[in-house]
Amino acid sequence: MQLDKIVAYHKALSDPTRLRILLLLSRGEVHGHALAEKLNLSQPTVTHHAAKLREAALIQERRDKNTVYFKLNPEFIQSGSEASLKFIFAKGVEEMEEESPEHSLKESVLRNFFAKDGRLRQIPAQYKKKLIALQYMVEKLEPGVVYSEKEINEFIKPFHDDYATIRREFIMHQFMYRENDKYELNPPELWTHWENVK
Amino acid sequence: MQLDKIVAYHKALSDPTRLRILLLLSRGEVHGHALAEKLNLSQPTVTHHAAKLREAALIQERRDKNTVYFKLNPEFIQSGSEASLKFIFAKGVEEMEEESPEHSLKESVLRNFFAKDGRLRQIPAQYKKKLIALQYMVEKLEPGVVYSEKEINEFIKPFHDDYATIRREFIMHQFMYRENDKYELNPPELWTHWENVK
DNA sequence: TCATACTTTAGATATATATCTAATTATATA
DNA sequence: TATATAATTAGATATATATCTAAAGTATGA
Numbered sequence: 001m002q003l004d005k006i007v008a009y010h011k012a013l014s015d016p017t018r019l020r021i022l023l024l025l026s027r028g029e030v031h032g033h034a035l036a037e038k039l040n041l042s043q044p045t046v047t048h049h050a051a052k053l054r055e056a057a058l059i060q061e062r063r064d065k066n067t068v069y070f071k072l073n074p075e076f077i078q079s080g081s082e083a084s085l086k087f088i089f090a091k092g093v094e095e096m097e098e099e100s101p102e103h104s105l106k107e108s109v110l111r112n113f114f115a116k117d118g119r120l121r122q123i124p125a126q127y128k129k130k131l132i133a134l135q136y137m138v139e140k141l142e143p144g145v146v147y148s149e150k151e152i153n154e155f156i157k158p159f160h161d162d163y164a165t166i167r168r169e170f171i172m173h174q175f176m177y178r179e180n181d182k183y184e185l186n187p188p189e190l191w192t193h194w195e196n197v198k
Numbered sequence: 199m200q201l202d203k204i205v206a207y208h209k210a211l212s213d214p215t216r217l218r219i220l221l222l223l224s225r226g227e228v229h230g231h232a233l234a235e236k237l238n239l240s241q242p243t244v245t246h247h248a249a250k251l252r253e254a255a256l257i258q259e260r261r262d263k264n265t266v267y268f269k270l271n272p273e274f275i276q277s278g279s280e281a282s283l284k285f286i287f288a289k290g291v292e293e294m295e296e297e298s299p300e301h302s303l304k305e306s307v308l309r310n311f312f313a314k315d316g317r318l319r320q321i322p323a324q325y326k327k328k329l330i331a332l333q334y335m336v337e338k339l340e341p342g343v344v345y346s347e348k349e350i351n352e353f354i355k356p357f358h359d360d361y362a363t364i365r366r367e368f369i370m371h372q373f374m375y376r377e378n379d380k381y382e383l384n385p386p387e388l389w390t391h392w393e394n395v396k
Numbered sequence: 397t398c399a400t401a402c403t404t405t406a407g408a409t410a411t412a413t414a415t416c417t418a419a420t421t422a423t424a425t426a
Numbered sequence: 427t428a429t430a431t432a433a434t435t436a437g438a439t440a441t442a443t444a445t446c447t448a449a450a451g452t453a454t455g456a
Contacts, residue, residue, distance in 0.1 A: 014208035
């Protein structure tokens with residue numbers, strides 16, 4: 001289930017009138033006219049809400065003569081709820097682990113921005129390239145180790161004199177995590193990759 | 199959990215940007231600036247959405263120096279979903295079974311609108327009273343029995359000559375259910391009671 | 397104490413939507 | 427065929443909201 005569907009599902013349920021309609025339907029079929037009466041609304045308003053609920057597959061309809069009867073589609077109400085939980089909690093990982101076939105760019109950045117002695121000639125101005133350079137440096141840090149600010153500065157200095165800026169960029173792009181002046185590497189899933197950036 | 203809370207929960211989840219934020223947070227803390235970058239949005243926009251998510255208790259915040267870190271509140275995401283299913287499917291019954299201490303009105307209607315021989319003198323014009331009279335008659339039908347239209351007419355005639363109108367009112371107020379010209383009593387939970395009508 | 401960086405607030409704008417009335421369509425019945 | 431009932435569509439209005447820019451607030455650090 002993709003984003004749009006989940007949005008539509010919650011939109012359908014994010015109106016008090018529609019929730020009251022579902023509640024009334026929970027005990028069995030009700031027709032449009034009766035809904036309008038019970039809710040003290042005009043019939044066009046009921047039609048309007050019924051359309052929204054139908055689009056989200058939350059109700060079904062049947063016609064008998066002039067009258068349209070509505071009833072719940074309980075499966076979809078349930079599965080929509082499950083889908084959105086899955087979306088938030090689980091699906092995230094694969095979703096964002098897209099392809100990154102840009103090896104050539106990476107190589108070119110490393111070759112052009114880093115000198116043979118390993119120093120960073122200058123901080124790339126272009127966003128993608130900056131991320132690549134930052135990641136290259138940060139990968140030399142030890143995961144799980146808690147660094148002081150001073151240690152981070154000392155780590156960066158051999159690459160570039162402006163350690164303050166680079167240290168800030170580490171945080172900004174989520175390569176690292178800071179709490180009470182202690183610095184620690186984030187897991188790579190949290191790093192900003194330019195592929196992630198819409 | 200009452201209607202308002204459930205509406206707020208689904209409203210919070212009914213925006214694609216907010217879902218993407220939750221997805222980004224599903225892997226750990228992220229701070230505002232990083233969210234703005236990853237989503238290609240301005241920081242005020244992130245603040246705006248964060249406020250909505252916080253109001254719905256879906257995220258929590260922590261501040262370190264100038265930076266505000268957001269993280270999921272997974273319990274609430276889960277429990278909101280459960281609550282709304284409960285609301286639609288279960289809670290309905292008690293919700294609507296309010297008090298109905300209007301026995302005196304019922305007695306007065308039965309006394310004044312029905313003659314000693316059981317005939318309905320006239321169809322009450324006042325909504326509440328009409329429902330009482332209709333219910334009184336309909337309760338003499340057998341639950342579970344499928345009636346033809348003709349049988350329903352014959353049933354009504356001893357009460358009142360205008361059986362067509364009364365038959366329609368039976369359907370209209372959900373005392374009965376019609377499908378392919380077959381009539382059947384609805385369960386009383388579906389009947390329109392004037393207490394239900396806002 | 398001044399400048400910087402992150403966040404929030406204020407205000408503007410454009411879009412979405414919940415509701416209504418009036419008109420139209422669809423179906424059934426006399 | 428004309429009438430009645432239920433539903434839908436069209437159009438109007440008022441409110442809500444997602445987003446932006448600009449300004450103000452807040453905490454840090456030199």
